[in-house]
Amino acid sequence: MTEPATTTRHGGAVPAGPRDTAEAVAGGKEGAAESGSTAARPSVIPGAGPAPRPGEQATLRLRETGEGTGEPPRYAPEWLRLREPADAAARSRELLDPLRVRLAGLPRRAGGLVVHDIGCGTGSMGRWLAPHLDGAQHWVLHDRDPYLLHFAAVASPRSAADGSRVTVETRRGDVARLTPDALAGASLVTASALLDVLTREEVEALAAACAGAGCPALFTLSVAGRVELTAPHPMDREIAEAFNAHQRRDGLLGPDAVTAAAEAFGEHGATVRLSPSPWRLGPERAALTEQWLRGWVGAAVEERPALAERADRYLTERLEACAAGRLRVVVHHSDLLALCRPVDGAA
DSSP: OOSOSEEEEEOSOOOOOOOOOSOHHHHHHTOOOBOSSGGGOTTSOBTTBSBOSTTSOOOOOTTOOOTTTTOOOOOOHHHHHHHHHHHHHHSOSTTHHHHHHHHHTSOOOTTOEEEEEETOTTSHHHHHHGGGSOSOEEEEEEESOHHHHHHHHHTOOOBOTTSOBEEEEEEESOGGGOOTTTTTTOSEEEEESOGGGSBHHHHHHHHHHHHHHTOOEEEEEEEEEEEEEESOOTTHHHHHHHHHHHHTGGGBOGGGHHHHHHHHHHHTTOEEEEEEOOEEESGGGHHHHHHHHHHHHHHHHHHOGGGHHHHHHHHHHHHHHHHTTOOEEEEEEEEEEEEOOOSSSOO
């Protein structure tokens, strides 16, 4: 990639602004069907699921470039804000201790840790992780969408776990084409809900870039391809299989992403640790559950249009259960920590 297309620096004392969430790519991957069924009602937030009806603003997917506009993909901050608490609750804390040990062994720098957040969206990964790490931190936020980067800068974390200062800068560019040079000097590379919307080649390139920079990498919330709904329904498995096939469209890794990433980092000599990070959705997150459900079913129907009529009835039943507070869902994800070999002899 040409790195960066634009770069903006921000100090820790950024004025308060909209606090949205970071996983811009995740909205698109959770389903983007074109349909007239229940799954495509205009109440679906762009990014959470299927495109609205004609005349409404359509969902833009990760790889769309907005033909004729020159604009990067855009995802609704409303969806990102809605999912941020569930993301924060789901991310694995078991991987934080080995990460802290590795970071503590790095040579001391005057500016503290340098953390690259890949596909940052509006910055929720930083808001979650920065307060879990000690010491001064400088976050470099990468995304293709300047609109989301604006939110990431405005709502950036202010301080580390020990009260040290956290600063940020934003870089607009193609997150799938980072090079070791772009990551030079990085203490850590991180991303949330990113790996499953990359191809195998892009994951291998990302692993090579991290290994070339000699820094650890923490990737959270990659879909695992398993969903549990209460109470079970005969169509659950059929919808899940169609959704997983949709996740793998156009060569994307989808549910295979964590396995592919573990293999790619392993080939570069990294020590890889995996940990589950499931979303647990219920009555307390009814709005998110509804949006996720519409997107999940909508993507399945886009993949297998023959499901449309039965899926519409299925979705109606599930939405009624959600509205009544009876529906609980576990959406399985995986987190990955890759401890790459340092290039400077550090621990």
